[in-house]
Amino acid sequence: MADVAARAGVSRALVSIVFRNQPGASEETRERVLKVADEIGYRPDSAARLLARGRSRTLGVMFAVQQIFHKDLIQGIYPEAERFGYDVLLSAAAEGRSEAKAVEALLGHRCEALIVLGSEAEAADLDELGRRVPTVSVGHRAPRARADFVHSAEGEGVRQAMDHLVELGHRRIVHIDGGRGPGSAERRRAYRSAMRRHGLEPEARVIPGEHTEQSGIETGLLLLGERDRGLPLPTAVLAGNDRCAMGVLMSLTRAGVEVPRDLSVVGYDDSHLSHLMPIGLTTVRQDAMRMAEHAVRFAMERLENPELPSREAVLDPRLVVRGTSGPVPGATA
Amino acid sequence: MADVAARAGVSRALVSIVFRNQPGASEETRERVLKVADEIGYRPDSAARLLARGRSRTLGVMFAVQQIFHKDLIQGIYPEAERFGYDVLLSAAAEGRSEAKAVEALLGHRCEALIVLGSEAEAADLDELGRRVPTVSVGHRAPRARADFVHSAEGEGVRQAMDHLVELGHRRIVHIDGGRGPGSAERRRAYRSAMRRHGLEPEARVIPGEHTEQSGIETGLLLLGERDRGLPLPTAVLAGNDRCAMGVLMSLTRAGVEVPRDLSVVGYDDSHLSHLMPIGLTTVRQDAMRMAEHAVRFAMERLENPELPSREAVLDPRLVVRGTSGPVPGATA
DNA sequence: TACTCGCACTAGAGCGCGCTAGTAGAGCGC
DNA sequence: GCGCTCTACTAGCGCGCTCTAGTGCGAGTA
Known part of the structure; x- marks a missing residue:
C-alpha cells in the first residue's frame, strides 16, 4: 500500500480512500492510484482491513458437504450478502469435521453473523451460539434458541x-x-x-x-x-x-x-x-433463493439490533407437476 | 487477549505462547491461561493473527457449487491441510459469481496457496495466477501454465x-x-x-x-x-x-x-x-481422497520451493463393476 | 564466589490497513 | 481584506496479534 502511495505520489490514506470507494479523492487521482496498484499487483489485505475496521463485514456460512440443496442456498447467499456489502466465508461440515469445528473456524475469522444450513445441533448448542453471535438456522428449527429460522412450510x-x-x-x-x-x-x-x-x-x-x-x-x-x-x-x-x-x-x-x-x-x-x-x-x-434472501436479511437485522426477538420465516414451497403423477389407474382420463 | 493476560496475571506474550502451543510456558500457567480464556470466552482473532504472523497458513480452495465430485475433494482436503497446520478457506464459483471473483476473494484473504477444482480457466489465466501464488489445478490441465496438476488417468x-x-x-x-x-x-x-x-x-x-x-x-x-x-x-x-x-x-x-x-x-x-x-x-x-492428498502436498511443496517445475499427478481410476454391465446379448452366459 | 546455562516470562515493535482530526488551497460573499 | 465553506489531501494512532530480544532466577559447574 505504501508502495502504491509512493508511486502514485499520494499518501497511504488516499490509497485507502480509493480502495474503499469513498468520497474524498478526485477522479484523476483515483484512476492514477488504481492504475499503479494494478501495475504492481497490489490488492488490499482483508485481514489487515478487517483488523483495522474493527468490523469484519463477513458473513459466515456453515454447510454440510453432502447436502445438494445447500448448494442452491449458497448460490443465493452470495449475491444477497454482497448487496449488504458483506463478504461470505464458507465452512463445511463433513465426515471427520464436525459442525462445531466448522463453526469454530468461522468464529475465529470474526464473522459478524452466522448462517447455518441444515444444522443438526441441539437446541441448547444453537442457543449458546446464538447468544455469542447473530445466528440464522436454515432448515432446522430449535424452539427456544436465541436465533432466527428460515425453513419452508x-x-x-x-x-x-x-x-x-x-x-x-x-x-x-x-x-x-x-x-x-x-x-x-x-x-x-x-x-x-x-x-x-x-x-x-x-x-x-x-x-x-x-x-x-x-x-x-x-x-x-x-x-x-x-x-x-x-x-x-x-x-x-x-x-x-x-x-x-x-x-x-x-x-x-x-x-x-x-x-x-x-x-x-x-x-x-x-x-x-x-x-x-x-x-x-x-x-x-x-425456493432456495428466497430462503437465502430471508436468511441474510435476518442476519443483517439482528446485527443492527441484537435484542430482536427470535423470528421465523416460513416459505411456501410449490408443487411442480411433471410426468410421474397421473390419473388413478382405471379412471377415464 | 489483554483481559486474559491480566486475569491470569501474566503478560500478553505469554497468552500468545499458550495459544500457539509453543514451548515457553509452564504447564501450570498454561492451564490457568486456558481456563481464564474459556471463562471470558476469548478466542484468538485469526485476522490479527494472520496479520502479525505475516504468513496466513491458509489454503484457498475454489470449487464449483454444482459439481458433486468437488464435495468429495473438499472432504479430503480438510484433514490433509490440517496435517500441515493449514486452515482451509472455501470460495465457490456459481452462477453470477465467476471463477475470477471466487479467486479474488481467496487472494484478498492472503491464502498462501490455491487449489482450484475443475477450473475452466484459460491456460494463460491459470499461468498468471500460478505466478502470483502457488496453484494446484485439480481435474483440469493447462499445458504450459506455472502450476501443478492433479487429475485421474x-x-x-x-x-x-x-x-x-x-x-x-x-x-x-x-x-x-x-x-x-x-x-x-x-x-x-x-x-x-x-x-x-x-x-x-x-x-x-x-x-x-x-x-x-x-x-x-x-x-x-x-x-x-x-x-x-x-x-x-x-x-x-x-x-x-x-x-x-x-x-x-x-x-x-x-x-x-x-x-x-x-x-x-x-x-x-x-x-x-x-x-x-x-x-x-x-x-x-x-479416488477423491488421494487426489485431495496430492493436491495439498503439491501446494505445500511449491510453497517451500516456488521454483519447482510444474508437476502432474495422474491417479489411476478404478472400474467398479456393478449391475448395469453384463454379457453381450445372445452369449452363453 | 563467579560464571554459565536453561527455563519462565516480559517489553515493545510492527504486521497492513481504517479512521479521526487536521491542513492547504480554491472559491465565494460582504 | 476577512472569514467562511468546500474539496482534496495527509499525519499518525490503533486494531489484536506474533515475534525478537531481552530480563530475572535458580541450578549446575569450576
Missing part, C-alpha cells in the same frame, strides 16, 4: 402434493417418510392430516424410510413383494424426498410397473434428480 | 471399462462424449484407441453429448429411434459420466430395453447416482 408442500393426487382420483396413497431427516416429522404429520381431511384415514400408511435412494429401492421392493402376495399396490407414493422417490421409481419401473399409468410418484426438493426421468419427477420445490 | 479408466465390455463379448460399443466437459477429450481419445486396439475400429461411434442427464436421455431416444427404423441397437454404451449414463438408462429401460440383458451401460465418476439403479451402475471411480 413442509406441511404446505405435502398438502399441495396430496391435493394434487387426490384430485387425480388417488385414494391408496402411501408415504415413505424420512426418519429423523430434516423436515420429515412435519411432512409425516401433514400427510396424515391430509389423508384425514380427504376422508382417507383408513387408507393412510406411512412406511418408515430415509432420505436415500437405497431406502426408496427397498420400499419399492417391499411393495412389489406385497403385490406378489396378492395385496394391491398403492396407486400413489409420496416419497420423503427426491432421492427416495427416484429409488422407488427405479425399482418399480424395472419390475414393469409403468409410471404414471399404474402408479404415481411424488418427490420433495426439486433437486437435479427431478429431471432424471425422461418424463420428469413431480416434486415439491423449495 | 481418464484414459486408463476408459481402457478398463472397454476391456471389461470387450471381455463380456461386446463389439458394438458406442461412446457418448461430454463435449467440452472436464476429461471428455481424453475419454474420447481413449475410447477410440481401445476400439482400435480390440480391432473394433469399424464399429467405433462417438455420439456428441454433455455431462447431463438430459443428454443421456436424448441419446437414448436417438438410439431407440434408430432401432425403430431397423438399425441395430448397440450392445453397450460408454457414457461420458454417471449423469449421462443415468439418462440413457432411464430412457431405455422405460422403452422396455432390459439392462444388462439387452444392453450394458457404463458410467464415469462413481457419484451417488451409481447406487440409484437397484442393480447399481457399473462405473469408473476416481
Whole structure:
C-alpha cells in the first residue's frame, strides 16, 4: 500500500480512500492510484482491513458437504450478502469435521453473523451460539434458541402434493417418510392430516424410510413383494424426498410397473434428480433463493439490533407437476 | 487477549505462547491461561493473527457449487491441510459469481496457496495466477501454465471399462462424449484407441453429448429411434459420466430395453447416482481422497520451493463393476 | 564466589490497513 | 481584506496479534 502511495505520489490514506470507494479523492487521482496498484499487483489485505475496521463485514456460512440443496442456498447467499456489502466465508461440515469445528473456524475469522444450513445441533448448542453471535438456522428449527429460522412450510408442500393426487382420483396413497431427516416429522404429520381431511384415514400408511435412494429401492421392493402376495399396490407414493422417490421409481419401473399409468410418484426438493426421468419427477420445490434472501436479511437485522426477538420465516414451497403423477389407474382420463 | 493476560496475571506474550502451543510456558500457567480464556470466552482473532504472523497458513480452495465430485475433494482436503497446520478457506464459483471473483476473494484473504477444482480457466489465466501464488489445478490441465496438476488417468479408466465390455463379448460399443466437459477429450481419445486396439475400429461411434442427464436421455431416444427404423441397437454404451449414463438408462429401460440383458451401460465418476439403479451402475471411480492428498502436498511443496517445475499427478481410476454391465446379448452366459 | 546455562516470562515493535482530526488551497460573499 | 465553506489531501494512532530480544532466577559447574 505504501508502495502504491509512493508511486502514485499520494499518501497511504488516499490509497485507502480509493480502495474503499469513498468520497474524498478526485477522479484523476483515483484512476492514477488504481492504475499503479494494478501495475504492481497490489490488492488490499482483508485481514489487515478487517483488523483495522474493527468490523469484519463477513458473513459466515456453515454447510454440510453432502447436502445438494445447500448448494442452491449458497448460490443465493452470495449475491444477497454482497448487496449488504458483506463478504461470505464458507465452512463445511463433513465426515471427520464436525459442525462445531466448522463453526469454530468461522468464529475465529470474526464473522459478524452466522448462517447455518441444515444444522443438526441441539437446541441448547444453537442457543449458546446464538447468544455469542447473530445466528440464522436454515432448515432446522430449535424452539427456544436465541436465533432466527428460515425453513419452508413442509406441511404446505405435502398438502399441495396430496391435493394434487387426490384430485387425480388417488385414494391408496402411501408415504415413505424420512426418519429423523430434516423436515420429515412435519411432512409425516401433514400427510396424515391430509389423508384425514380427504376422508382417507383408513387408507393412510406411512412406511418408515430415509432420505436415500437405497431406502426408496427397498420400499419399492417391499411393495412389489406385497403385490406378489396378492395385496394391491398403492396407486400413489409420496416419497420423503427426491432421492427416495427416484429409488422407488427405479425399482418399480424395472419390475414393469409403468409410471404414471399404474402408479404415481411424488418427490420433495426439486433437486437435479427431478429431471432424471425422461418424463420428469413431480416434486415439491423449495425456493432456495428466497430462503437465502430471508436468511441474510435476518442476519443483517439482528446485527443492527441484537435484542430482536427470535423470528421465523416460513416459505411456501410449490408443487411442480411433471410426468410421474397421473390419473388413478382405471379412471377415464 | 489483554483481559486474559491480566486475569491470569501474566503478560500478553505469554497468552500468545499458550495459544500457539509453543514451548515457553509452564504447564501450570498454561492451564490457568486456558481456563481464564474459556471463562471470558476469548478466542484468538485469526485476522490479527494472520496479520502479525505475516504468513496466513491458509489454503484457498475454489470449487464449483454444482459439481458433486468437488464435495468429495473438499472432504479430503480438510484433514490433509490440517496435517500441515493449514486452515482451509472455501470460495465457490456459481452462477453470477465467476471463477475470477471466487479467486479474488481467496487472494484478498492472503491464502498462501490455491487449489482450484475443475477450473475452466484459460491456460494463460491459470499461468498468471500460478505466478502470483502457488496453484494446484485439480481435474483440469493447462499445458504450459506455472502450476501443478492433479487429475485421474481418464484414459486408463476408459481402457478398463472397454476391456471389461470387450471381455463380456461386446463389439458394438458406442461412446457418448461430454463435449467440452472436464476429461471428455481424453475419454474420447481413449475410447477410440481401445476400439482400435480390440480391432473394433469399424464399429467405433462417438455420439456428441454433455455431462447431463438430459443428454443421456436424448441419446437414448436417438438410439431407440434408430432401432425403430431397423438399425441395430448397440450392445453397450460408454457414457461420458454417471449423469449421462443415468439418462440413457432411464430412457431405455422405460422403452422396455432390459439392462444388462439387452444392453450394458457404463458410467464415469462413481457419484451417488451409481447406487440409484437397484442393480447399481457399473462405473469408473476416481479416488477423491488421494487426489485431495496430492493436491495439498503439491501446494505445500511449491510453497517451500516456488521454483519447482510444474508437476502432474495422474491417479489411476478404478472400474467398479456393478449391475448395469453384463454379457453381450445372445452369449452363453 | 563467579560464571554459565536453561527455563519462565516480559517489553515493545510492527504486521497492513481504517479512521479521526487536521491542513492547504480554491472559491465565494460582504 | 476577512472569514467562511468546500474539496482534496495527509499525519499518525490503533486494531489484536506474533515475534525478537531481552530480563530475572535458580541450578549446575569450576
